[in-house]
Amino acid sequence: MDFSITAEQREMVETVRKLRHKQLAPNAIKWLNGDFPWENMKSLGEIGVLGMAVPQEYGGMDASVLDTVLVLEEISKACYATALAVLGEIGVQPRIIANYAPEALKRKYLPRVADGSGVLAICLTEPDAGTDVPNYKTNSQVKGDRVIVKGAKTLISRADIADVLIVFTRINSVPGAAGIGCVLVPQGTKGLTAKPSYHTMGGEYLCDVVFDECEVPLDHLILRENSMKTLLNAFNTQRCLNASVCLGCAEGALEEAVKYMRERKAFGQPIGDFQGMRWKGADMYIEVEAARGLLYRAAVSGNPFPDRAMAAMAKIYCNEMAIRVTSEAVQVHGGYGFCDEFAVSRLFRGARFGSLGGGTTETLRNFVGEHLVKRMDLNTGVFGLSKL
Numbered sequence: 001m002d003f004s005i006t007a008e009q010r011e012m013v014e015t016v017r018k019l020r021h022k023q024l025a026p027n028a029i030k031w032l033n034g035d036f037p038w039e040n041m042k043s044l045g046e047i048g049v050l051g052m053a054v055p056q057e058y059g060g061m062d063a064s065v066l067d068t069v070l071v072l073e074e075i076s077k078a079c080y081a082t083a084l085a086v087l088g089e090i091g092v093q094p095r096i097i098a099n100y101a102p103e104a105l106k107r108k109y110l111p112r113v114a115d116g117s118g119v120l121a122i123c124l125t126e127p128d129a130g131t132d133v134p135n136y137k138t139n140s141q142v143k144g145d146r147v148i149v150k151g152a153k154t155l156i157s158r159a160d161i162a163d164v165l166i167v168f169t170r171i172n173s174v175p176g177a178a179g180i181g182c183v184l185v186p187q188g189t190k191g192l193t194a195k196p197s198y199h200t201m202g203g204e205y206l207c208d209v210v211f212d213e214c215e216v217p218l219d220h221l222i223l224r225e226n227s228m229k230t231l232l233n234a235f236n237t238q239r240c241l242n243a244s245v246c247l248g249c250a251e252g253a254l255e256e257a258v259k260y261m262r263e264r265k266a267f268g269q270p271i272g273d274f275q276g277m278r279w280k281g282a283d284m285y286i287e288v289e290a291a292r293g294l295l296y297r298a299a300v301s302g303n304p305f306p307d308r309a310m311a312a313m314a315k316i317y318c319n320e321m322a323i324r325v326t327s328e329a330v331q332v333h334g335g336y337g338f339c340d341e342f343a344v345s346r347l348f349r350g351a352r353f354g355s356l357g358g359g360t361t362e363t364l365r366n367f368v369g370e371h372l373v374k375r376m377d378l379n380t381g382v383f384g385l386s387k388l
């Protein structure tokens with residue numbers, strides 16, 4: 001098996017690494033106040049990062065899922081808030097538009113994603129149902145050449161500033177999973193309100209969104225009834241990117257912990273000379289490397305939408321690994337580790353988002369368990385889980 005990354009991938013990561021040290025890391029603390037990191041987005045747009053998931057004809061790069069995972073990992077080592085902002089632009093959002101929207105809407109929205117001037121929001125979670133997609137209440141009623149969207153969403157990233165909201169919706173009141181499709185609601189549509197309502201422990205705000213009989217043209221209904229499987233399959237991309245944010249937070253925290261172990265002295269010697277600290281460092285390193293292997297393998301299991309079981313396993317492991325590793329990095333820093341001014345504190349708080357967004361770890365364990373019991377071909381052995 002070839003575990004190397006290409007020269008182009010290395011070059012892209014190096015470019016992002018330079019920006020990480022020059023701009024992202026030194027300013028990371030200021031985004032704890034919940035402001036959207038527009039200045040970082042501008043810089044990332046200039047080096048092509050924001051167009052990675054956008055096809056070339058709309059100004060993007062049409063990069064692979066692994067490319068986006070590598071870049072997001074590098075950003076996440078420095079700044080969780082920027083990583084989450086970028087996740088919305090190089091993950092499932094532009095890929096849903098690129099794969100399912102009509103040409104005119106692709107031309108309208110995708111070039112603005114690529115140059116960093118516009119952002120996208122994706123709305124699944126509702127006040128009464130998050131994980132439970134088949135019970136979503138938001139409904140889109142088709143009336144001639146118009147669609148009337150009515151309902152409410154919650155905990156939505158960037159809904160207040162997005163150009164357009166990508167909304168999971170019931171179509172024509174068809175009940176259950178069979179009724180789920182997807183509609184685009186542009187910002188400024190009459191009846192749409194999106195209000196930042198919750199300030200998170202990671203720093204960003206999440207929005208409550210109301211669709212009060214929002215009327216959009218029929219071509220904005222980009223996926224009709226019976227599309228839940230298609231939409232959740234697209235989410236396998238998001239799962240790999242969510243895992244990449246967690247991997248990056250863990251790596252950033254490990255780097256900080258190693259620096260601190262070398263510099264901080266106790267009892268007349270660097271704390272890194274105590275066996276207790278070295279074993280902590282060794283365990284953190286092992287976990288990061290194991291997670292990286294699982295994630296990169298998941299990222300190449302399908303393009304643009306990776307294999308469901310592989311993406312779920314990578315996400316679960318990276319989410320839980322990042323909580324353990326960032327927490328240990330806080331411990332290595334003693335009391336300073338609990339302070340906003342120290343990167344490990346912010347990375348610890350950021351890493352906690354992973355097991356909640358993009359499919360909870362419990363739901364994904366259900367997928368993996370179902371795959372094992374109902375579908376996995378035992379004749380192909382342990383490699384049977386992936387398409388590799």
Ligand SMILES: Cc1cc2nc3c(=O)[nH]c(=O)nc-3n(C[C@H](O)[C@H](O)[C@H](O)COP(=O)(O)OP(=O)(O)OC[C@H]3O[C@@H](n4cnc5c(N)ncnc54)[C@H](O)[C@@H]3O)c2cc1C
Nearest residue numbers: 122123124125129130131155156157353356357358360362
């Ligand atoms: C930082 C952040 C950003 C977010 N951004 C967005 C966004 O942009 N768009 C969006 O739509 N949502 C977003 N969310 C919301 C997120 O997707 C939901 O919180 C998540 O899907 C869970 O839904 P819920 O909160 O309603 O929990 P629930 O679905 O009510 O679940 C509550 C608990 O029950 C467990 N549970 C539920 N069903 C099962 C089951 N079958 N088996 C075992 N356990 C189960 C869950 O795992 C969880 O632990 C964001 C969340 C965070 C933290």
